[in-house]
Amino acid sequence: MIVELRELSLDDGMDVLEMIREIGPGEGGFVNSGHDIQYEDFAEYLQGHANMALGTGIDLSRLVPQTMYWLLVDGAPVGIGKVRDYLNDHLKKIGGHIGYTIRPSERGKGYGNLILKELLKKAKEKGIEAALLTCGEGNVRSRKVIEHNGGELDGITEGECRYWIHLT
Numbered sequence: 785m786i787v788e789l790r791e792l793s794l795d796d797g798m799d800v801l802e803m804i805r806e807i808g809p810g811e812g813g814f815v816n817s818g819h820d821i822q823y824e825d826f827a828e829y830l831q832g833h834a835n836m837a838l839g840t841g842i843d844l845s846r847l848v849p850q851t852m853y854w855l856l857v858d859g860a861p862v863g864i865g866k867v868r869d870y871l872n873d874h875l876k877k878i879g880g881h882i883g884y885t886i887r888p889s890e891r892g893k894g895y896g897n898l899i900l901k902e903l904l905k906k907a908k909e910k911g912i913e914a915a916l917l918t919c920g921e922g923n924v925r926s927r928k929v930i931e932h933n934g935g936e937l938d939g940i941t942e943g944e945c946r947y948w949i950h951l952t
Contacts, residue, residue, distance in 0.1 A: 785858060789865065789902035792837070792852040794830050800854055801826050803861040806887045814885040816864070839869070848872055853906065855886075855899040862890040865903045869910055878944055880916035881907055896929040904933060908951040917947045 801823065810816040818829050835841040839849035848868050855863035865884040868875060875881075882903050886895045900917075907915045917935060919926040921943045931937075935947035 786856075787898055787902070788856040789853050789899070789906065790856055792830060792833050792854065794827065794834060796826075796830055796854070798823070800861050803854070803887050804864070806889060807864065807885055808888075810885065814864075814883050816885070846872075846874075848875065851906070853903065855884075855895060855902065857890075857895065857898075862887055862895050863899045865899050865906075867903055867906045867910060867912075871916065876916070877941070878918050880918045880946075881912055882915055882917050896925065897932050900929055900933045904949060904951060913950070913952050915949045915951060917949065919945050919947075921945055 801818075801821070804816060804818040804821065807816050807819060809819045818826075821829050832841070833852045836847070837849060837851040842849070848870055850866045850868040853865040853867070854861045855865060863884060863886040866882065868879070868881050871879075871881065882900070884896070884899045884903060886899065904915060917930050919930065921940050923945075927945060927947075930947045930949070934949045936949070938946040938948050940946070
């Protein structure tokens with residue numbers, strides 16, 4: 785099995801678009817804004833996320849720069865990950881530094897652990913010393929993935945778990 789975490793590229797094709805569509809609008813706190821995108825709008829979608837990684841063209845009073853990645857297994861896209869450069873007040877409560885999801889047809893195969901492990905490496909490369917991850921209290925699968933990757937529960941507020949993973 786060949787595993788690769790690849791940063792979003794303006795050259796991404798139909799295989800990535802099909803994964804994005806399969807994931808749907810998102811769940812468990814992960815937002816997938818491209819779930820209903822048409823092929824003719826895909827290049828614009830990719831450009832928007834490339835700009836977001838640079839912090840250009842976004843409302844920095846609401847959003848923070850974030851880089852999007854695809855988890856590829858044997859060359860096929862199976863998951864989406866996001867690493868945020870820093871946190872604003874909202875992300876300190878819900879969202880954190882890292883978000884990820886696995887396409888429904890590939891769940892239950894351990895890819896959640898793989899993508900988080902790889903995203904933590906990217907967070908460390910960005911200079912993040914401790915990554916905050918959040919998930920719903922009832923989201924047992926996500927909690928297990930976070931804990932498997934060294935997550936320490938900091939607390940639960942209004943049904944939202946806050947985990948810290950130290951990267952130093």
